[in-house]
Amino acid sequence: MPRPIKVLIVEDSSADAELLVENLCQAGFEPDWKQVETEAAFLEYLHGGIDLVFSDSSMPKFSGRRALEVLKQRGLEVPFIIVSGTIGEEAAVAAMKLGATDFLLKGQLIRLESVVSRALESSRLQAENRKLEEQFRQAQKMEAIGTLAGGIAHDFNNILSAILGYTQLSQMMLKENPEVRGYLGAVLQATNRATDLVRQILTFSRQHPLERRPIQLPPVMAETLKLLRSTIPSTIEFDTSLATDAPTVLADATQIHQVLMNLGTNAWYAMKDRPGRLQVKLEKYLVDETCAATQAELKPGVYARVSVSDTGCGMDQATLQRIFEPFFTTKPQGEGTGLGLSVVHGIMKNHDGAATVYSQPGEGTLFHLYFPAHAGEATVATVEAGSVPRGHGERVLFVDDEEWLGQLGQKTLIALGYEVETTTLPAAALAMVRADPLGFAVVVTDQTMPGMTGFVLASQLLQIRPELPIILMTGYSASLTAAQVEAAGIRSLLFKPATLHSLGTAVHAALSPKTLR
Numbered sequence: 008m009p010r011p012i013k014v015l016i017v018e019d020s021s022a023d024a025e026l027l028v029e030n031l032c033q034a035g036f037e038p039d040w041k042q043v044e045t046e047a048a049f050l051e052y053l054h055g056g057i058d059l060v061f062s063d064s065s066m067p068k069f070s071g072r073r074a075l076e077v078l079k080q081r082g083l084e085v086p087f088i089i090v091s092g093t094i095g096e097e098a099a100v101a102a103m104k105l106g107a108t109d110f111l112l113k114g115q116l117i118r119l120e121s122v123v124s125r126a127l128e129s130s131r132l133q134a135e136n137r138k139l140e141e142q143f144r145q146a147q148k149m150e151a152i153g154t155l156a157g158g159i160a161h162d163f164n165n166i167l168s169a170i171l172g173y174t175q176l177s178q179m180m181l182k183e184n185p186e187v188r189g190y191l192g193a194v195l196q197a198t199n200r201a202t203d204l205v206r207q208i209l210t211f212s213r214q215h216p217l218e219r220r221p222i223q224l225p226p227v228m229a230e231t232l233k234l235l236r237s238t239i240p241s242t243i244e245f246d247t248s249l250a251t252d253a254p255t256v257l258a259d260a261t262q263i264h265q266v267l268m269n270l271g272t273n274a275w276y277a278m279k280d281r282p283g284r285l286q287v288k289l290e291k292y293l294v295d296e297t298c299a300a301t302q303a304e305l306k307p308g309v310y311a312r313v314s315v316s317d318t319g320c321g322m323d324q325a326t327l328q329r330i331f332e333p334f335f336t337t338k339p340q341g342e343g344t345g346l347g348l349s350v351v352h353g354i355m356k357n358h359d360g361a362a363t364v365y366s367q368p369g370e371g372t373l374f375h376l377y378f379p380a381h382a383g384e385a386t387v388a389t390v391e392a393g394s395v396p397r398g399h400g401e402r403v404l405f406v407d408d409e410e411w412l413g414q415l416g417q418k419t420l421i422a423l424g425y426e427v428e429t430t431t432l433p434a435a436a437l438a439m440v441r442a443d444p445l446g447f448a449v450v451v452t453d454q455t456m457p458g459m460t461g462f463v464l465a466s467q468l469l470q471i472r473p474e475l476p477i478i479l480m481t482g483y484s485a486s487l488t489a490a491q492v493e494a495a496g497i498r499s500l501l502f503k504p505a506t507l508h509s510l511g512t513a514v515h516a517a518l519s520p521k522t523l524r
C-alpha cells in the first residue's frame with residue numbers, strides 16, 4: 008500500500024517538481040504536494056503538518072539555503088532534502104552543516120526511496136525523543152515539587168496551625184464584636200485555602216499517606232457537599248442525590264473530600280457570575296464488557312459512580328485533552344495552579360478507579376468518578392462537622408517542641424474546658440507522668456521533635472501507664488500510618504494543622520469510655 012506523505016517542494020521548474028512527485032509515487036509513496044518558488048509562498052504553506060521539504064539549491068527568487076534558514080527560524084523540525092541538478096560536494100556538505108537532512112542529485116533520483124524513508128524515520132525518532140525528554144522533564148519537575156513540599160510541609164503546617172488556632176480562639180473570645188469576628192472569618196477562609204493548597208501539593212507529590220478503609224460514600228459526601236454549599240454562592244442551584252444502595256468502597260475519606268471539592272470548585276468557576284446548576288449524584292453502576300472496552304482504565308464490574316455536572320461554560324476539545332495534566336490551567340495568572348484535576352486523576356488512580364469527562368463549549372461539563380465496589384463491612388468515616396464537644400476540667404498534657412504551638416494548644420483546650428500543662432521537652436513530659444502516673448487524663452504530643460519523636464515518647468509513656476490515652480499530632484509528610492499508631496497503643500493520629508474542632512474532638516474521643524478498649 009502506498010504511504011501517504013505531505014510534501015512541500017521548493018522548486019522553480021514545474022517539470023522538475025512533477026518528475027520528483029512521479030519518482031515518489033514509484034518509490035511507494037502517495038504524496039500530497041505543493042510546489043512553491045518564493046519565500047512568501049514557502050512561508051504560507053509551511054506548517055507542522057508537513058512531513059518533508061524538498062528544495063532546489065538555487066532558484067531565481069529563492070534559495071535552498073534561505074529556505075532552510077526560514078524552516079529553522081520557525082522552529083519546525085521537518086526533514087529538509089536538497090534536490091539539485093548542480094550541487095557540488097562542497098555545497099552539499101555546507102547544506103548538511105546548516106541542518107539539511109540529506110541531498111539528492113536530480114539525475115539520480117534512484118536513491119529517493121531510501122533517502123525519504125530514512126528522513127521520515129529519523130524525524131519520527133526525534134519526535135519520540137522530544138516527547139520522552141518532555142516526560143522526563145515533567146517527572147523531574149514533579150520530583151522537585153515533592154521534595155520541596157516534603158521539606159516545607161512541617162514548618163508550613165506549624166505556621167498554619169498558629170494562624171488557624173489563634174484566629175479561632177480570638178473568634179471565640181470576641182462574641183460581642185461581630186465586625187471583628189467577621190474579619191477573623193475572612194482570615195480563617197484564607198487559612199483554609201492555604202491548608203488546602205498544601206494538602207493539594209502533598210497529595211499530588213504523594214507525600215500524603217493514603218489510608219484506604221471500607222467506607223460508605225453517602226455520609227462522607229454529605230459532609231463535603233455541606234461545606235461546598237456554604238462556599239458556593241446561592242445563585243448556583245445545588246442538586247444532590249446520594250443513593251443509599253451504592254456499594255461500599257475502599258477509600259480514604261479525606262481524599263474523597265478533596266476530589267469533590269476540586270470538582271465542585273471547578274464547576275463553580277465555570278458558572279461564575281451567572282445562575283447555574285451543580286448536580287452531584289452517587290449511584291450503583293454496572294460496568295459491562297462493552298462499557299469497559301471504551302474505557303481503558305475500567306474493568307467490568309460493580310462500581311460506586313459519582314457524577315458531578317455543571318451548566319457552566321464547558322470545554323473545547325483542545326482543553327479537554329489537557330485538563331488532567333499537572334499545571335494546566337486556563338485561569339488568569341495567579342488564580343489557579345492547574346493542580347486540581349491532576350490531583351483528582353491521581354486520587355482516582357490510587358483508588359483503582361477512574362475519572363471520565365464529557366463536555367462541549369457552552370453546554371456544561373459532566374465528570375464521572377468510578378470507585379470499584381468493595382466486598383466487606385464498612386466502617387464509619389466522616390469529615391469534620393458539627394459543634395465541638397467540651398471538656399469538664401480534665402487535665403491534659405500538651406507536648407510540642409515549638410513553644411508557641413504548645414501555648415496555642417493550651418489556650419485552645421482551656422477554652423474548651425480542659426486544664427492544660429505544656430512542655431517543649433519530651434523528657435520532661437516523661438518525668439511528669441512518671442512522678443504522677445494518674446495526673447493526666449490525656450497526653451497530646453507532636454511527632455517531630457528533636458531528641459525524641461512523639462511516637463517514642465508515647466511508647467515510653469505507655470510503659471508507665473498502659474491505658475493512658477495519647478494523641479499523636481503529625482504533619483502530612485510523616486511516614487507513620489494509622490495502623491502503626493494503633494498497634495503501638497496510641498489512641499489517635501491527628502493531622503496538622505489541627506483545628507479547634509479536630510483537636511477538641513480528638514481529646515474528647517480519647518476521654519470517652521466508648522473508645523476504651
Ligand SMILES: Nc1ncnc2c1ncn2[C@@H]1O[C@H](COP(=O)(O)OP(=O)(O)OP(=O)(O)O)[C@@H](O)[C@H]1O
Pocket residue numbers: 269273274277317319320321322326330335336337338342343344345346347348349371372
Ligand atoms: N467544570 C468545568 N467546566 C469548564 N472547564 C473546566 C471545568 N473543570 C476544569 N476545567 C478546565 O480545566 C482546567 C484545569 O482544571 P484544574 O482544576 O486542574 O485547574 P484550575 O481549576 O485551573 O486551577 P486550580 O484548581 O488550582 O484552581 C481549568 O483551568 C479549566 O479550563
Ligand SMILES: [Mg+2]
Pocket residue numbers: 269272273343347348
Ligand atoms: Mg480547579
